[in-house]
Amino acid sequence: MALRELERTWALFTWTNKLLRPTRCVLDRVLVAPAWEAAFPLCSLLAIIRIGSDHTPLLLSSGEETRRVPPRFFFQTWWFNVPWFGELVSMKLQNFITELGPHMCYIELWQCVARNSRQILKGWGANLGKEKRDFRANLLLQVANLDSIANSSGLDEEGWALRYHLEYQLMALDRADEEYWRQRSRVQWTHRGDSSTTYIHAIESGRRRKCLIPRLKTDQGEVHEQRDLMEHIYQFYQGLMGLEGEPRRFALGPHL
Structure with missing residues (x-):
């Protein structure tokens, strides 16, 4: 059966020996059958920025991606690792109680504090994640610019050294993310299986994808x-x- 190689975008090479004067070549390819390509005419192959590995990751898309639903808000346990998180929550709760005054009953006071706390934490968590994403995006942009120069005119030893330094910073961010997910994986199904948490929603989403x-x-x-x-x-x-x-x-x- 005849196979055809999909044309990739962005990267000229897919492997490097990661030296200051690197050797680069094409080792990784994606081959598809004509019947598969006819079934997915909008398929594409994108080369992702290489971080940590000597191979460039290739992302194959069938062209049938669905619209992503915005995630719901859930309290994240890793927020307790932020040094000033406790002081922030204590100050916000004290401000809510002071603004509401002593004339409200305990039930109304609790409802207002819970509602306002959720709004505050949702915005604070989004800003905290946005700062991390912006920092990662800035590093990726610098790496992408260096890779573009390497594909067109080449880099000197200082350029490759800067590229590897930026790559090490991205790898440090990846290790932090891995630690975050490793800590979350310690929670057992018996503890959180029936709760409306991110864990149960992830299980249900995976089950839905399998049954789709x-x-x-x-x-x-x-x-x-x-x-x-x-x-x-x-x-x-x-x-x-x-x-x-x-x-x-x-x-x-x-x-x-």
């Missing part, structure tokens, strides 16, 4: 739309398990 039926092959061809999929499945099982006398579309045998 993106397309079906029928006698009339492939079905992609969600409404057409539901109609085809409904009609199939209606004929399979319908009442006596109804025409059946499927049978296990002549008398079944």
